[in-house]
Amino acid sequence: MQRILLFFSFILFFTPLFSWDTNITSIEANFLQVTYQGEEKITYSGILYAKTPNFAKWVYQNPLKKEIYLNGNEVAIYEPMLEQVTLSTLTQKNDFFTILHAAKLGEDGNYHAIIANTHYTLILKNNTPYQIHFIDELQNTIKITLKNVKTNITIPDSVFIFTPPPHIDIIKQ
Incomplete structure (x- = not known):
């Protein structure tokens, strides 16, 4: 679970990582996440x-439906097929300014940040967030590709609030 929380703590602050355009306040994008666990490749997609x-x-749509909500340091991972939600609190300090100041342009033309002992490589396409690569603490290689990226759009706060449906198990960690 800690691995998932570390990964999603990064995601929580995804937009600020790309803050060389300091005017980015919101982002919506389709994503393709490829995780390599040794020789095994797992592909996820969603919004x-x-x-x-x-x-x-x-919002994970494939291969299984799952929703992950991050609101400050509160996390809700909803898995409809299991009829459960896991609620937890992030313990790592990955605030806006820590990540903002950590992303630096590298000699390879990409941006790099080291947060909580994880090295992130950020790739832009047309000055827009396109890809991020990193290796998690279990040595899984993760590559996230963004498509149809929209920045600075209005997203209501209600999108980020998880309301548990009736009759699901609530697990608190």
Whole structure:
């Protein structure tokens, strides 16, 4: 669970990582996440919504439906097929300014940040967030590609609030 929380703590602050355009306040994009666990490759896809200050929602559509809500340091991971939600609080300090100041342009033309001992490589396409690569603490290589990126759009706060449906199990960690 800590691995998931570390990964999503990054996601919570995804938009500020790309703050060389300091006017980015929100982002909506389709995503393709490829995770390599040794020789095994797992591919996920869905939609990302994020906005300042520290809101994010990942809607996984394939291969299984899942929703991840981040609101400040509160996390809700809703898995409809399991009829459960896991609620937890992030313990790592990954605030807006920490990540904002950590992303630096590298010699390879990409941006790099080291947060909580994880090295992130950020790639732009047409000066828009396009890809991020990193290796998690279990040595899984993760590559997230964004498409149909929209920035500075209005996203209502209600998008980031998880309301549990009736009859699901609530797990608090």
